[in-house]
Amino acid sequence: MRVLAAMSGGVDSAVAAARAVEAGHDVVGVHLALNRMPGTLRTGSRGCCTIEDSNDAWRACDRLGIPFYVWDFSERFKADVVDDFVAEYAAGRTPNPCMRCNERIKFAALLEKALALGFDAVCTGHYAKILRDADGNPELHRAADWAKDQSYVLGVLTGEQLEHCLFPLADTPSKAEVRAEAERRGLSVAKKPDSHDICFISDGDTRGWLAERIGMQPGDILDETGAKVGEHGGANAFTVGQRKGLRLGRPAPDGRPRFVLEVRPKDNTVVVGPERLLAVGEIRGIRVSWAGRPPAEATRTEGTAFGAEFPCHVQVRAHGDALPARARLERGAGGEGASDDVLVVTLETPLRGVAPGQTLVLYQGTRVLGQATIDTARSLERESA
Template identity: 65%
Template sequence: MKVLAAMSGGVDSSVAAARAVDAGHEVVGVHLALSRAGGTLRTGARGCCTIEDAMDARRVSDELGIPFYVWDFSERFRLDVVDDFIAEYEQGRTPNPCLRCNEKIKFAALLDKAIDLGFDQVVTGHYAHIVDRPDGVRELHRASEEAKDQSYVLGVLTEEQLSYCSFPLGDTPSKVLVREEAEQRGFVTANKPDSYDICFIPDGDTRTWLGGHIPMRPGAIVDREGEVLGEHDGAVGFTIGQRKGLKLGRPAADGKPRFVLGTDPVDNTVVVGPKEALAIGEIAGQRWTWAGPKPAQEQFRCGVQIRAHGDTMPGTCSIRAAANSTRPDATEQGFEVAVRTDEPLIGVALGQTAVIYEGTRVVGQFTIDRATSELDLEPVLVGAAAGTAKEQH
């Protein structure tokens, strides 16, 4: 089998490529260059796509005796990940750029090019497990080790994309074993620290980075009824659930602290309210994909996860008529996917990705467009205008 090994320059992708070689496949290593400007991606322990990472990937390829190439996807990365990140924040949403990179770059642009070049599979170092059913359908499942499981960031994969994917580390019970294997093989990446955070924000200061791309305009801090309580110097810098740094002129009537519930990009306001209003009972979105066949039932029990390292909350998933105006980019006009959780979700922001599970299996994912508060069963402002909250339900 002709296999393309995506090599980030880290220990996981190094061992994944090595296992593909051990399996007797014809393996070619490739590293993705995602920036043409030096210093715009993280370096050292915090990187994943830097020049030094490319050099590490080449050293591992030399050890394995496989061809190695660097593919320039910098323009596609800028358009589909960086520009999308900025545009989402401008609309008051909170995107996950790593998940978007998987969707648009690693398993779209890379996979498309690999297929065009005649490769049968793309191998990556992700910790996830693929199950081949007797009927030929491939299912995406959690990895053996829950703490390292990366199925959340792979939730964007479609059934067709899964047919070309291979995750050799999915059955490995511990990353410690992966590092030990890399060391035994003599890989320079054996003890290389994991990458983390957003690769295209060099110093990790998201607020300052966004300030250089989105004009920071002063505006009002308001409560859920729209009453002005104070002022802010830029709505982009506030996060859901934030309590400190609000500098409000007066306390709440009940004396309890207020928390950031969301921002309104139209009115340039930051909306605050009681802690109880952060408890979300239902999330919904009109843009979704299925990691396999569409669910047979329009309503079914599930688990839902809204962060890469968050907990999975049990609930009920429904495919139904949209509760608010249809998005022009909706997957299916007039419909939405919604999950009502058994216990409230805390700190939900529009733009986050909700991944749906049945047991260990990934069913699919959707981008959160709407959230309903457990406090009063009406949509809480979570990146949407307070004045339109009741209209959205």
């Protein structure tokens, strides 16, 4: 099988490529140039996609004896990830750029180009697993090492994309084993620290970065009753659930901390309140997609009640817990398969700090069912107050 190995410059992608070679595949390595300032070097373990990472990817491919290329996807990355990130914050939502990158760059633009060039699959160092159902359809599942599991950020993949994905680290019991294997193979990235934070904000100052790109103006901070309790320098820099950086001039009556409950970009207002009002019982998601065959309740099949609730677990953060819930699909005005379908998730236990713009991913057992972008999250206590 002809395999294109996406080489980030980290230890996971290097070992994944090595395993693909060892499995007998015809492997070619490619590093995606996403940063428009390639001279920018990593600071500690922040960021990725730098010239340092490109060099590390090249050294890994040289060690493995496979061809290496750099593909410039910076224009696509800016339009589909960076500009989307800015637009979402400008609209008062909290986006997940890693989800958008996986969806639109690594498993859309990259996979599309790979297939056009005659490759059979794209190999990455993600910790996730692809299994087949009784009819041979691909399913996305959690990796063996749940502590490193990355199935959440891959929840945007479709069944068609899963047909052409290869995740060699799926059954690896720990990251320590990956590093030990890299050292045995003589890969120079064996001890390289993991990258974290948003790759295109290398210093980690998201608020400062956004302030340069969004016309932020000072405004009011209100409590849950509508009373002014402070001022802010720009509502777009806040996110639901935030506690730090509020700098309120008026303490809560009970003396307890306040949290951001709502961001209103239209009137440049931030609403804060007690922690208990962050708990939501229902989440509504848009831009729904299924990671393989959708649940029967989400398809129009004979003998199945479309729109009926089905049991699942829902996860709204990459490293968050998956909580028991029930979900149902509301058909949009565009009809079956329309992009305006709405996924309604009812939680068995309230979940705190759910922000519009985040991604919800549904699971049944270890299997990823699909995902949606959170449009609204209902706090039942706040609504009844």
